[in-house]
Amino acid sequence: MAQDIQVQPQTHTFTIEVTYNGVTEPLTVQPHETVQAALEQAMNLFNIQNQRHIMAFYRESDGSEVTPENISLADAHITPGTVLALRPSKVKGGNG
Amino acid sequence: MIAVPAQLVADTFAIFRDCGGGRRECVTYWLGPADTPEKVDEVIHPKHTSMGGGYQIDDQWLTTFWFALARRRRSVRVQVHTHPREAFHSPTDDAWALIDTPGFLSLVIPQYGLGPVGLDSAYLAERAGREWREVAVSTHLDILSGVY
Numbered sequence: 364m365a366q367d368i369q370v371q372p373q374t375h376t377f378t379i380e381v382t383y384n385g386v387t388e389p390l391t392v393q394p395h396e397t398v399q400a401a402l403e404q405a406m407n408l409f410n411i412q413n414q415r416h417i418m419a420f421y422r423e424s425d426g427s428e429v430t431p432e433n434i435s436l437a438d439a440h441i442t443p444g445t446v447l448a449l450r451p452s453k454v455k456g457g458n459g
Numbered sequence: 460m461i462a463v464p465a466q467l468v469a470d471t472f473a474i475f476r477d478c479g480g481g482r483r484e485c486v487t488y489w490l491g492p493a494d495t496p497e498k499v500d501e502v503i504h505p506k507h508t509s510m511g512g513g514y515q516i517d518d519q520w521l522t523t524f525w526f527a528l529a530r531r532r533r534s535v536r537v538q539v540h541t542h543p544r545e546a547f548h549s550p551t552d553d554a555w556a557l558i559d560t561p562g563f564l565s566l567v568i569p570q571y572g573l574g575p576v577g578l579d580s581a582y583l584a585e586r587a588g589r590e591w592r593e594v595a596v597s598t599h600l601d602i603l604s605g606v607y
Contacts, residue, residue: 454516
């Protein structure tokens with residue numbers, strides 16, 4: 364008698380490190396998830412509740428922003444062990 | 460309550476006067492150990508552009524600074540900047556602060572920092588919930604005598 368076998372797609376995860384204001388935390392991600400999804404995870408991790416739309420990831424190697432945010436982490440060349448800075452895309456202030 | 464050495468306040472005013480020259484805004488960050496939120500012991504003068512009524516942090520400098528904080532296990536506890544005249548938290552200050560997590564403090568110094576060294580005329584804002592709210596300097600910053 365034939366038996367139904369359900370094959371679950373294997374879920375690959377890996378860990379990157381995200382640093383925010385001097386604190387570095389590991390973040391478990393999947394290669395196919397978008398940069399934006401990882402950003403959301405990271406902001407939740409660091410309890411960033413406001414101005415989330417101005418936050419972005421930056422690479423240490425060349426200081427570049429990880430963009431666009433709708434591509435996958437794999438396409439953005441984010442690999443296991445990558446360390447990313449989570450910071451506002453712009454910081455300014457003043458009376459003007 | 461964050462403990463702030465009085466000398467650090469004096470050094471901050473010196474930076475504002477030297478950089479701003481009474482004509483441009485300036486900004487500094489007060490840092491402390493990442494695992495000791497109630498202490499600051501270092502003032503950093505970021506690379507920035509400035510004008511009479513505003514400043515902006517250099518983008519590349521900010522990324523380098525961010526990774527340096529991680530390596531040194533240091534955190535920014537207070538953002539400090541000047542205004543030309545009165546001290547308050549402007550819409551630009553609200554929207555583009557360095558840190559946007561609850562409890563972060565932003566201190567505004569009037570008259571480009573040319574007034575008396577001290578925080579009597581300063582405006583202190585705290586990130587609370589979805590807004591910045593004014594809080595008393597005396598209940599949030601403990602100015603300690605002596606050097607650091």
